Amino acid sequence: LQNEGQEKSLLVQLAPYGVGRFLIVTRDVTQVEKLETTRKDFVANVSHELRTPLTVLSGFLETMRDMPAESLSAEQKERYQNMMLEQAERMQAIVADLLTLSTLESAPTASGEPVRMSTVIHEALRQAQILSRGQHVFIENIAEDLCVTGMETELASAVSNLLTNAIRYTPKDGTITVSWYRTESGHACYSVQDTGIGIASQDIPRLTERFYRVDRGRSRATGGTGLGLAITKHVAMRHNAELTIHSRLGAGSIFSVAFPPNRVSIEES
Ligand code: ADP
Numbered sequence: 001l002q003n004e005g006q007e008k009s010l011l012v013q014l015a016p017y018g019v020g021r022f023l024i025v026t027r028d029v030t031q032v033e034k035l036e037t038t039r040k041d042f043v044a045n046v047s048h049e050l051r052t053p054l055t056v057l058s059g060f061l062e063t064m065r066d067m068p069a070e071s072l073s074a075e076q077k078e079r080y081q082n083m084m085l086e087q088a089e090r091m092q093a094i095v096a097d098l099l100t101l102s103t104l105e106s107a108p109t110a111s112g113e114p115v116r117m118s119t120v121i122h123e124a125l126r127q128a129q130i131l132s133r134g135q136h137v138f139i140e141n142i143a144e145d146l147c148v149t150g151m152e153t154e155l156a157s158a159v160s161n162l163l164t165n166a167i168r169y170t171p172k173d174g175t176i177t178v179s180w181y182r183t184e185s186g187h188a189c190y191s192v193q194d195t196g197i198g199i200a201s202q203d204i205p206r207l208t209e210r211f212y213r214v215d216r217g218r219s220r221a222t223g224g225t226g227l228g229l230a231i232t233k234h235v236a237m238r239h240n241a242e243l244t245i246h247s248r249l250g251a252g253s254i255f256s257v258a259f260p261p262n263r264v265s266i267e268e269s
Pocket of ligand 1: 161165166168169170194196197198199207208212213214215219220223224225226227228229230253
């Protein structure tokens with residue numbers, strides 16, 4: 001069979017041999033099996049991701065239940081409560097990202113209205129400042145009037161995911177450069193460049209898979225759910241845009257989303 005999923009029927013004529021005729025139907029099930037494996041992996045990953053904070057949470061609760069109340073100082077109690085809250089927030093973040101992904105997957109393309117991306121980018125920059133640990137964030141070029149037709153909430157999450165990642169994976173004193181500009185071909189491009197830890201070439205194609213992380217411990221420690229780039233890729237796809245990743249281990253990365261000319265407009269202020 002030439003293509004996956006292709007079905008072929010073959011009428012076999014065996015009359016000359018005195019056996020009569022019968023029909024052979026063959027179907028390539030590679031794609032079906034691939035989907036089933038992806039589904040199983042996904043369920044296993046979600047269970048694993050949620051089990052870790054749940055285990056920590058129940059560990060703390062058991063300790064607190066079994067300890068005599070007077071042996072727990074006020075500071076210890078506060079510390080335990082903060083740790084439990086952190087685990088609960090982690091689970092909330094995972095569930096929120098999973099819901100976002102499933103909403104994005106349920107509709108193929110986004111219609112929407114022209115969205116002034118400069119406003120979205122400035123807001124993401126403002127929120128990202130809270131996360132920043134001393135990295136220098138530069139705005140290289142923000143085309144104030146350049147708009148994209150689409151869904152503002154989705155575009156905002158793609159914009160902030162790339163920015164948040166740049167901050168997460170760039171050490172203190174590193175540099176992050178944000179641009180929003182129109183290319184000669186009429187595309188509109190949002191790009192975030194960092195001088196962070198970079199990514200090895202063999203990991204790049206897998207970054208947009210759900211829960212794929214180069215360094216699981218580092219991602220968790222910085223509050224990542226492992227779903228940010230999967231969401232960004234889906235938002236890009238829904239806006240007929242393309243997400244590209246260039247990176248060099250130890251040197252830094254550039255993540256860009258390029259929107260096609262038919263989604264781009266200029267709105268005078
Ligand atoms: P996470 O929540 O773990 O950041 P993402 O889906 O956003 O999940 O990213 C997937 C993985 O890609 C990260 O765990 C990290 O290993 C890698 N990554 C993403 N952005 C960068 C970056 N700017 N620099 C280096 N590695 C990155």
